[in-house]
Amino acid sequence: MEADPLAPALFAIKLGLYGSALLAAGLDLHASLNIIARDDRSRALRIATVAGIFALIFAALRLGLANLQLGGANSLLDPATLSWTWPALGPSSIAVVVGAVAMAAGWLLQSSIATAIGAVAFAISFGQTGHTQALESPGLAPWAAAAHVLIAAFWLAGPITLWPTRSLEEATLTARVTRFSNFAVAAVPVLFVLGLWLALLLAGGWAALLSSLYGQLLIAKLAAASFALALGAYNKSVVTARLQTAPETGQRALRLTLDLDAVLFLIALAAIAAATSLTGPPSP
Amino acid sequence: MRETSITDNATLSAAPENFTVTFSAATGLANVTLTNAAGRNIALAYTPPHAMTTTFTIPLPTLAPGAYTISWRTMAHDGHVMPGAIHFTVAS
Numbered sequence: 001m002e003a004d005p006l007a008p009a010l011f012a013i014k015l016g017l018y019g020s021a022l023l024a025a026g027l028d029l030h031a032s033l034n035i036i037a038r039d040d041r042s043r044a045l046r047i048a049t050v051a052g053i054f055a056l057i058f059a060a061l062r063l064g065l066a067n068l069q070l071g072g073a074n075s076l077l078d079p080a081t082l083s084w085t086w087p088a089l090g091p092s093s094i095a096v097v098v099g100a101v102a103m104a105a106g107w108l109l110q111s112s113i114a115t116a117i118g119a120v121a122f123a124i125s126f127g128q129t130g131h132t133q134a135l136e137s138p139g140l141a142p143w144a145a146a147a148h149v150l151i152a153a154f155w156l157a158g159p160i161t162l163w164p165t166r167s168l169e170e171a172t173l174t175a176r177v178t179r180f181s182n183f184a185v186a187a188v189p190v191l192f193v194l195g196l197w198l199a200l201l202l203a204g205g206w207a208a209l210l211s212s213l214y215g216q217l218l219i220a221k222l223a224a225a226s227f228a229l230a231l232g233a234y235n236k237s238v239v240t241a242r243l244q245t246a247p248e249t250g251q252r253a254l255r256l257t258l259d260l261d262a263v264l265f266l267i268a269l270a271a272i273a274a275a276t277s278l279t280g281p282p283s284p
Numbered sequence: 285m286r287e288t289s290i291t292d293n294a295t296l297s298a299a300p301e302n303f304t305v306t307f308s309a310a311t312g313l314a315n316v317t318l319t320n321a322a323g324r325n326i327a328l329a330y331t332p333p334h335a336m337t338t339t340f341t342i343p344l345p346t347l348a349p350g351a352y353t354i355s356w357r358t359m360a361h362d363g364h365v366m367p368g369a370i371h372f373t374v375a376s
Contacts, residue, residue, distance in 0.1 A: 066365055069367070070357050071357075084314045084359045088359060088361060088362065129363040131362050133361050134361045134364075
């Protein structure tokens with residue numbers, strides 16, 4: 001296969017798109033699920049809206065880059081090239097626009113419904129394009145991908161929502177960590193099951209998952225998520241209790257685990273961005 | 285891409301009349317070009333269909349002995365653009 005000189009740019013755009021969209025959706029979910037109390041959520045919603053605007057920009061760049069890849073240097077807005085790229089990337093791009101508008105409305109109107117719509121729209125955008133759409137019979141796979149992304153977003157925004165800033169009261173932090181953990185205990189196992197099922201479906205089975213670069217990148221993502229899961233279990237069983245009994249020690253431990261979480265999430269995002277830009281599922 | 289009717293880097297004793305490329309899944313062939321050893325475009329009497337399918341057969345003009353490259357760019361259902369190319373030589 002001919003090497004695509006624009007592949008590194010696609011990787012960078014996807015990394016930006018995935019990171020900003022997941023951050024925006026995650027923060028909005030935390031607001032909608034009352035992990036961040038109503039009086040305290042304006043800042044989080046503002047950050048979510050800014051991240052949502054970045055996601056919008058990256059989605060536009062993804063479409064523009066696809067045009068350049070397909071039609072060459074003069075094809076950025078070429079209608080003939082767009083007639084190929086828009087059917088593949090249009091529905092996802094529209095979902096990002098809907099999500100960004102809903103997020104902005106959620107922030108300006110302080111509406112939990114709007115923020116929830118924004119988060120769900122962003123998650124749906126991931127199922128409307130990408131490798132699940134290339135399956136011979138996609139079936140529920142695009143919706144499974146959307147659910148997977150929604151839970152991943154919830155998890156990925158944890159280090160921001162739960163970060164023990166000086167302005168955050170101990171009781172508020174403990175309430176956030178407790179409520180986040182309660183949702184995470186139920187949602188994260190679903191995230192893993194969906195992630196493994198999608199990885200097997202997209203790679204084409206265990207053998208292809210283990211032997212192809214695409215499969216190995218998905219395994220790297222699952223491995224990073226597994227370490228993060230172990231940290232989550234430690235947070236729930238040790239750090240949450242310590243926040244109540246010894247707040248200072250608890251906050252130190254929380255900072256450390258959240259730092260590690262952030263690094264693991266970056267690794268997972270880079271792995272999935274590489275899997276969807278620098279390589280692809282092995283041929284059947 | 286699953287297979288092509290002309291193997292990459294093949295030396296052919298006779299000029300091929302057409303070129304067939306087969307993909308493992310339905311794909312849109314957005315453009316295809318034929319260039320000679322000097323990198324000059326050679327016109328193809330072929331317009332790719334605006335539909336996704338697995339096999340495309342491109343009629344080739346009469347080719348003089350020399351080196352050629354057939355390049356193409358395809359769009360997959362998943363939004364990925366895939367470039368491809370084969371190089372071949374028509375022996376004198």
